[in-house]
Amino acid sequence: MKIIVCVKHVPRTQDVRIDSSTNTLVREGVESVLNPFDEFAVEEALRIRERFGGEVGIVSMGPPQADQSIRSCLAMGADRGYLLSDTCLSGSDTLATSFALSRMIEKIGFDLILCGQETTDSSTGQVGPEMAEFLNIPQVTCVMKLDLLYGDGKTTASVKRETDTGYQLIETALPAVITVVKGINKPREPGKLDSQRPVVRVDAGFLGCQPDKLGMDGSPTQVVKMVPVRHRSRQYAIVDGSLSAAQRISMLMTGGIKEKAGATKVREEPESAACKAADLIGESLALTQVMPSKYH
Numbered sequence: 150m151k152i153i154v155c156v157k158h159v160p161r162t163q164d165v166r167i168d169s170s171t172n173t174l175v176r177e178g179v180e181s182v183l184n185p186f187d188e189f190a191v192e193e194a195l196r197i198r199e200r201f202g203g204e205v206g207i208v209s210m211g212p213p214q215a216d217q218s219i220r221s222c223l224a225m226g227a228d229r230g231y232l233l234s235d236t237c238l239s240g241s242d243t244l245a246t247s248f249a250l251s252r253m254i255e256k257i258g259f260d261l262i263l264c265g266q267e268t269t270d271s272s273t274g275q276v277g278p279e280m281a282e283f284l285n286i287p288q289v290t291c292v293m294k295l296d297l298l299y300g301d302g303k304t305t306a307s308v309k310r311e312t313d314t315g316y317q318l319i320e321t322a323l324p325a326v327i328t329v330v331k332g333i334n335k336p337r338e339p340g341k342l343d344s345q346r347p348v349v350r351v352d353a354g355f356l357g358c359q360p361d362k363l364g365m366d367g368s369p370t371q372v373v374k375m376v377p378v379r380h381r382s383r384q385y386a387i388v389d390g391s392l393s394a395a396q397r398i399s400m401l402m403t404g405g406i407k408e409k410a411g412a413t414k415v416r417e418e419p420e421s422a423a424c425k426a427a428d429l430i431g432e433s434l435a436l437t438q439v440m441p442s443k444y445h
């Protein structure tokens with residue numbers, strides 16, 4: 150079993166500066182570390198290797214210093230490290246990053262690709278699924294439990310994946326891309342860092358593809374504007390002592406929002422509730438438009 154784990158070297162701090170001329174993060178001079186979410190993917194790969202044998206390869210695309218993150222994974226117990234690094238890759242959005250990584254992994258060979266849930270610097274969670282699309286293999290995201298099953302001469306993955314409302318149980322054939330959530334395991338402490346362990350460093354030529362698929366040329370994303378995030382003040386539910394127990398529980402569950410007298414209540418599954426709410430908003434807008442101006 151050849152398991153590839155994708156890891157990213159990310160700024161340690163979230164207090165990063167933006168280059169206003171390019172609308173991109175200023176990464177130079179910022180201390181960087183292994184993306185914390187990726188430690189869970191590395192740990193999961195090591196556990197699979199311990200149970201079923203095989204080898205764990207670490208793949209990262211980034212600047213030359215990204216080999217520090219790869220070395221942290223080697224210190225955890227991974228077998229090999231590969232770094233894709235080339236100045237022509239800078240300015241890559243998620244599509245160009247996923248394309249380059251998928252080409253690289255295809256060249257190395259794999260049975261299973263593990264990714265973290267997201268990174269702490271861009272946090273899109275897109276790279277795993279996009280790689281699966283480029284490689285034309287199945288993907289399962291947000292995996293909280295992973296087992297491998299052997300039968301009829303093939304290996305399948307049996308997974309439990311987190312959803313907004315609970316979980317799903319899925320079986321998928323390998324090879325596949327699986328992204329894991331942070332609660333899936335408890336990552337082991339890395340052993341001593343060994344600066345002599347080789348990390349295979351390759352440039353864009355290794356990918357053997359058209360240059361216009363890489364870096365800025367291969368990145369359709371345009372950052373047109375950046376706006377600072379406004380922090381909302383935290384709201385507390387204040388429960389009215391005159392209410393019945395059931396009413397109080399209902400208030401706590403709705404964040405303390407009281408139902409308005411005469412309001413239209415939508416009590417449905419989230420999807421149909423959203424459709425109904427959209428219809429209601431549409432109707433109310435239409436009403437506003439036909440009302441005489443004194444009612445506005």
Ligand SMILES: Cc1cc2nc3c(=O)[nH]c(=O)nc-3n(C[C@H](O)[C@H](O)[C@H](O)COP(=O)(O)OP(=O)(O)OC[C@H]3O[C@@H](n4cnc5c(N)ncnc54)[C@H](O)[C@@H]3O)c2cc1C
Pocket residue numbers: 154155156157158173184186187190208209210211238239240241242243244246247250263264265266267268270271272273274275276277368370371372
């Ligand atoms: C216009 C534009 C320009 C950009 N320029 C740069 C740039 O010059 N330098 C730069 O570093 N970023 C750049 N970025 C950000 C970069 O595209 C993303 O960080 C990258 O595509 C990964 O996306 P993400 O951080 O959202 O990862 P997610 O999709 O949240 O990551 C999920 C998982 O995918 C894997 N993964 C993600 N990235 C990598 C990687 N690089 N190597 C290995 N595994 C990975 C990890 O397992 C991770 O846990 C740019 C983005 C845009 C939109």
